[in-house]
Amino acid sequence: MPPKARFGVGTCLKSRSHVVQPGEPMDFLESEENEMIRAMVRDFAETVLAPTAEARDHDQRPPTEEWQAFLELGLQGVTVPDEYGGAKLNDIAEAIIVEELARVDPSFAVMFCVHVGLCAMTINLHGTEEQKQAYLPRLAAGEVGAYSLSEAGAGTDAAAMVCRAKLSDDGSHYLLNGEKMWVTNGVQAGIYVLFAKDVGHPDFGVKKHGGSTAFIVEQGFEGLTVGKKEDKLGIRSSDTCTLVLENCKVPVGNVLKGAGNGFPIAMNALDNSRIGIAAQALGIAQGAYEAALKYAHERETFGKPIVAHQMITAYLADMATQIDAARLLVYRAAWAKQHHYEDDGPRHSKEASMAKLFAGDTAMWVAERAIQVLGGYGYTKEFPVERFFRDAKITQIYEGTQEVQRLVIARALR
Helix, strand or coil: CCCCCCCCCHHHHCCCCCCCCCCCCCCCCCCHHHHHHHHHHHHHHHHHHHHHHHHHHHHCCCCHHHHHHHHHHCCCCCCCCHHHCCCCCCHHHHHHHHHHHHCCCHHHHHHHHHHHHHHHHHHHHHCCHHHHHHHHHHHHHCCCEEEECCECCECCCHHHCCCEEEECCCCCEEEEEEEEEEEECCCCCCEEEEEEEECCCCCECCECCCCEEEEEEECCCCCEEEEEECCCCCCCCCCEEEEEEEEEEEEHHHEECCCCCHHHHHHHHHHHHHHHHHHHHHHHHHHHHHHHHHHHHHCEECCEEHHHCHHHHHHHHHHHHHHHHHHHHHHHHHHHHHHHHHHCCCCCHHHHHHHHHHHHHHHHHHHHHHHHHHHHHHHCCCCCHHHHHHHHHHHHCCCCCHHHHHHHHHHHCC
């Protein structure tokens, strides 16, 4: 684990409004508030999530009871302002929560990440006052949120979505038709931020993303059905499913920022959520590393613990170094995100992509090395490293593949 009072990127651990000036010393101490949050979430993860993580992974069972226990911490509303019932925290704290959850249970971490980031934060950023009053208190109280952008032929190429929305003759509601895929929290969620193309928009059929519109959809809306649940390699305790829209009736008052404005909302949400996935990858790497380090001290070969063998110590040294580097990138990206929204700083796309790219690759590499340190035991379910290995792969895929991250970074260098 990272020692107490360690890491962070200069300004990110100072006050929410402080901006580091050129030449100002960088303070890498973790704030007292963030230390307390780390300790609280770590205790929850180790006492509540750890005992059921393996069984839930095996059974592909979502952490429903564990979520109810998590609500007692009051962290489900960390992206919701106080006036809507939330408990807004700094963005470093949000990353720390995801990191500590993923260190034990990456499935629960992504459930939290989607709830607070892709759903609640998107509504808070782009919703009307009426929409915020209607939905943010529910999300802050623990009703699960989800986000639905991808389709069978529109993953990386999100603008290729074919789900359609048609305004009713009386202008009171839209009818949505199509099928969405890869919806995290799809079964559990009561509230979705969902995207479809308005066929009546003047840009529909003219521009590739023309007519793309963001809707707030409730699971109880007429015409919405939760479809097939995916049988996945990893994060198996996170429910991932399809949503079937058959004349799904959505009030016009549930459109975010007006018809045709959905694509920028989706891209902005991905900038934000990539930091969450980077934090998830960081937690996976940390958990795998700690398991390998513990085993290396306990396992003996040739009359001494394997940690005393040079090849093993080299693996562990490289793992620790990669993790520390990933942590700095993740926390810097979280600070850049906060600086963008609170201080009108530059957009954080590059920092978010760098963090996700590096942390995702680190999670995969560290988990593979951890299995190697454990040898045959690492290949069994007796130890958690095989689950970390399976869970790590998705961090190189969702919220934009590693190839997409490189494209985003490269464009920012021009």
